[in-house]
Amino acid sequence: MAKPFLIIDQLLLNKGNQPILQNINMSFYPGKIHVLLGLNGSGKSTLAYTLMGCDGYLPTSGRIVMDDKDITHASITERARLGISLAWQEPVRFEGLPIGKYVGLGAGEPNREKVVAALEAVSLPVKTYGYRSTDQTLSGGERKRVELAAVFAMHPRLAILDEPDSGIDALSITDVGELIRQMAQTGSAVLLITHRPELVAVADVASLMCLGSIVFTGTPKMANEYYESRCHPHLNSLGAQPWIPVVPVAQNLDSQEIAKE
């Protein structure tokens, strides 16, 4: 039976006295794509930053375990060297840093072939882009592609992709989906945050987030059915949040069960 290499166990993250992530349980398997769905502000990016170990996102309680080792307190660098990486939703710009060098940073040495392959995978020819700077002269869409290429070139064990489709033109969404499939085919687990149905379709597992909690985990189809049949718009003290967790989280399918289906 397949065993998850990375587990998030009862994760809680408070900001001030407010929980912004709570009761998060997730499992990641090599080669599986896990899509995370939810409205803006539901906690998806927060979970991504927490998993990556970003500053200010140390869990209040709970654990992140990778290969049976507790990495809850590991630094970003340590996590990256263990094989976790993140493609930011709004990637920063680096004045003077050539794209080729940036993309190759996590790819080990020698990395030229990996860089060329990664740039080609996001339709950025190395001759045109390899020596360009990762700076403001790139369009938003180009910068997003570079970010995806940088994670792809790393061949991480877990690629966290935070809305890789935002800012990318509609025609290229298929390419992004293909890239995510390639990542999975080469053994990477992918945590995909998206709002695009075309990308949800490439996933093996889907989780719905609402108010910092995962309210449902199942296949993408099941997640869609759950949403269609059981979720209702509602208001609470934080504003509109349409997904009421009708079924307790414990009754949802485990990722492993889904993987078996």
Next chain:
Amino acid sequence: MSATPNPQHVAQNTPAWAGEMDAMLDAYRQAGGDPDALKLPEVATLVISGNQVLASHSIPGVHLEAEPLAQGVHARIQVDPRTNVKHPIHLCFGVLPAEGIQQIEAEYEIGEDAHVQFLAHCSFPNAVQVEHHMNATLHIGRNAILTYTEEHYHGQTGGVDVRPISEVIIEEGGQFTSNFVLTRGRVGVLDMDYKVDAGKDSVAELVTKAYGSGDDKVKVLEHIRLNGENARGLAKSRIAVKDQASSEVTTTTEGNAPGARGHMDCTEIVRDQAIAANNPLVKVTNAQAQVTHEAAIGTVNRKEMETLMARGLDEADAVDLIIRAMIR
């Protein structure tokens, strides 16, 4: 292995000179120059060590003259009108001993419609107490284009005091780009003072990059006067300081004519106990002119660091890469 200069370039040819020339070429390489370029007959070259002119090679349309002074050299560089100089003109200035003073008085005359690039390398690889003073005047004729790239190497001790002063006049339609780079080794003291008067439809662009450490002091004073209609100016500074180093960037841009557009853009990264300051001064004397400025001073952006750390770099390497890229 040291490059051997083309005999045509040689001003003097004695064993003592040859040794000095070899040492200067090594220093030239350390400053980022390519000594082989100095051997090419089609490349205009001027090599000055202390107050000795080791090589001076003119080419058609480019006239280089240099005469020794007590503590330096007086150089006159003239590019004839309508000359399009294919290869950059290579200038090499340096002081090889640990102590010394070098005073360069330079006059540049770029004729109308001429296009020319200069690559200047200033190297003081053994400096313990060296002063380098450069007083330059540059006159850029109508529609002429001059790009002047100056790269310095001051060794590792911080014992260099460099004071480049330039006064630039750009005639109508002319373009002047200055790239000043001092990012390898120590700075010592850098006290630069550039003044540019830009005429109608002209373009002035000053880019300064420096990386100070130890107790280095970086002081940049730039003043662009956009005097002609539609003149454009950019003063861009990228400075990083660490340890106890300090930097102070003072830029002034004046919009004195209709359609004049100026911008000042300063980024300084501060680490350790270093101190950085930026003083932008905007002066507009014509209602149809516009001058803007932006400045960012402080530590390295956290998200930039985390992005690189998410690729496996540790924090120190991430910071170093961000700084090196910025001042590249």
